Amino acid sequence: MAALTFDLQVTAENSRARAGKITTDHGEIMTPIFMPVGTVGTVKAVTQQQLKQDVSAQIILGNTYHLYLRPGTEVLEAAGGLHRFNGWDRPILTDSGGYQVFSLAANRKIKEEGVMFQSHIDGSRHLFTPESVMDIQRSIGADIIMAFDECPPYPSEYGYALKSMELTHRWLDRCFARLAETPDKYGYTQNLFPIVQGSTYKDLRKASCEYIASKNAVGNAIGGLSVGEPEEMMYEFTELCTEYLPIDKPRYLMGVGTPWNILEGIDRGIDMFDCVMPTRNGRNGMIFTTEGVINIKNKKWASDFSAIDPGLPNEMSQFYSKAYLRHLFVAEEILGMQLASIQNLSFYLWLVGEARKHIVAGDFSSWKKEMVEKVKKRL
Template structure:
């Protein structure tokens, strides 16, 4: 994997670049649709390419390991062949899912013992094992195994967890470097900065992660319930330390405003379930603000959902029709809303990139944050 910086905004840390992988280039800043179990919910791969213009999608190690399982994925030739997506894929390590299984897991220095949410069977994730699993899944970018601490979190717990994450990272790197990809293309390992919301821990972690010299770096343990300003403060500190010449990925973030502020702080890559999850509940993100399509005010609004973002689905279907589908619990409603929200997110980061290249990102960002945050 290679990263080339193309432009830097003069008034912020925002930057535009290109991440090159064996499955194609990714123009940054970028939003990555979440395809937890090998699918972005309610969206065809064709729509991901043509309507949404996704350049990279995510898979989830924990979920794919449990179902369909590694044997099936290996027989298929990896996740790209299995789900028919021929562009880049990133897999997270399962650390966040294990963190969310608080009642069903035990964390030790060796790794994590957890119970499957499907059948209660016991499984073990170790740093080495998670590297092997992600080799078999076959993503272009794979994540180191870490512990994602909750918020709020006691200082000593956060410190001990961060130090263990660093020890786990050493084991991840040793296993990754001692093995090869299975499907004829290269894979890249990203370490993850932790440290909860404690400034000294975040600085320590960012310095430790940078010292490993990997091709890209991630910022984890944020967007887990802490105030947005705290998330921005931690991100700002970390991006000052992580190398300029490598992509930075802020994990699990977030709202359109979060993403714009993250870009201004020097982040290149984002993912979040929000556009698809909220779509299925009738919340639409648009270039003018946030719409709850269930509200009666849209009942006889026959204007397109959002023609400004250049997506056929958003320009073709009316708000009134989509409201009808959502109220009638028609599957097409979830599909249209999901395509629209994802297309909007990709449009938003694409616009951010254009304004970075043009040198007027900061002014545009301040206007857009207000717009995309308002309820219509």
């Protein structure tokens, strides 16, 4: 089968925003795009049918660390890969587990060979190496697989950030070497995206971008942002990275973020985003809408019988009322978490779709300025 391709269709005026099309063996992805996070093979509280019909998701994520621990590669291989295991027939991207290992700071040890860590499930010890992580992602069977990297915390001292970046680059070389000596599984192409690191140091970010670009991968990712640094700093380093990453390859900003973060990222030349925020915050009663942000647990919504989001062209968002959704949360009914998750994901996919329309129409910059103010508003 064919490797991933990217067709850059339109670049906005007065902005680095662009509209494109990524083609994989499991279908096309129209960019800019938001990718719902399905860490353990499921987007929490949302079925695959709902992801297609209500959310209009084009690609979802899985996570190497979690899927390796359970159900494990033996089960996934016996099923024929994650696509067949969970019934999702559109593209899948898998994170390498580098961020999860980073978040287990108290239970992991980083060395040149790889990372030794303890399972959060049963405390068992495991070793992730660039080679083993490539093998695991082969077994999962994603269309886009991520390089194994070290994600330094914020803030990091310069010396640590430099050593971490250099280790990430050496691991990247090993990732490419491993993929070159192992075949694709399940009859379709698995495409590797390298990850830019370098913390919040401009010279390191530039060096990492140039090293990653030299690999001529089919796409590139920016990691190590949205880890606690101020928003303006995240925007600054996103813009710096897009200055040096190839124009003709998709750019993926990992783990970002709020609706306004995504609009600012698009403005700076990012094509792909993911974040647990729409589902995680939704399960806790934070609802993102076309008019602003709602805390559905507030008493002010108890007798508000208007639709959850009249501006969203989604049957569910217009069928149920704010009052009913609040009732579900107060009563601790599972349906409340499900409806909130679908609403938030639908809104995120609508937002990037609207951004694409305005890039194509030529008025993205003015639309984005107005939309950022609107989606930040607390209702």
